[in-house]
Amino acid sequence: MPIEKLILGIGDVAAATGVSQSQVRYWESKGYIHSESSSDGKNRKFSYKTVLKVQQIKTYLDDGYTLAGAVKQAQRRGAYFDMLRSFFEGRFVTMDIDAEHTEIKLGSFDPEPGKDLVAERIDGKWQFKLIASTK
Numbered sequence: 001m002p003i004e005k006l007i008l009g010i011g012d013v014a015a016a017t018g019v020s021q022s023q024v025r026y027w028e029s030k031g032y033i034h035s036e037s038s039s040d041g042k043n044r045k046f047s048y049k050t051v052l053k054v055q056q057i058k059t060y061l062d063d064g065y066t067l068a069g070a071v072k073q074a075q076r077r078g079a080y081f082d083m084l085r086s087f088f089e090g091r092f093v094t095m096d097i098d099a100e101h102t103e104i105k106l107g108s109f110d111p112e113p114g115k116d117l118v119a120e121r122i123d124g125k126w127q128f129k130l131i132a133s134t135k
Contacts, residue, residue, distance in 0.1 A: 035050070060074060
């Protein structure tokens with residue numbers, strides 16, 4: 001099962017994040033997080049993505065943010081990850097890794113369709129290059 005499909009009960013969320021069940025309920029009542037209805041309509045079920053958001057809110061609270069500030073930061077971070085995921089789902093072709101070198105092929109370079117864009121990590125630094133298309 002893909003981790004995105006993982007559904008947890010409120011007790012599991014509390015155990016995984018260190019946030020009490022009452023805090024989880026409160027955050028849900030304020031609209032900061034959302035649960036999914038269970039088959040009996042009584043038990044709260046939370047997606048893996050929501051569990052990550054709970055953990056992020058807690059981390060920001062631990063760093064001294066107010067609850068509203070922590071939620072805002074967690075939402076911003078979630079939006080960043082959603083955009084990164086969208087980018088990589090749309091562009092990622094392959095990745096080759098060895099002890100000293102990483103290469104990520106990102107597909108066709110739009111201004112030059114006969115070439116592919118490649119991100120390369122050498123000595124801890126990312127560089128980009130164009131190579132002849134393999135298609």
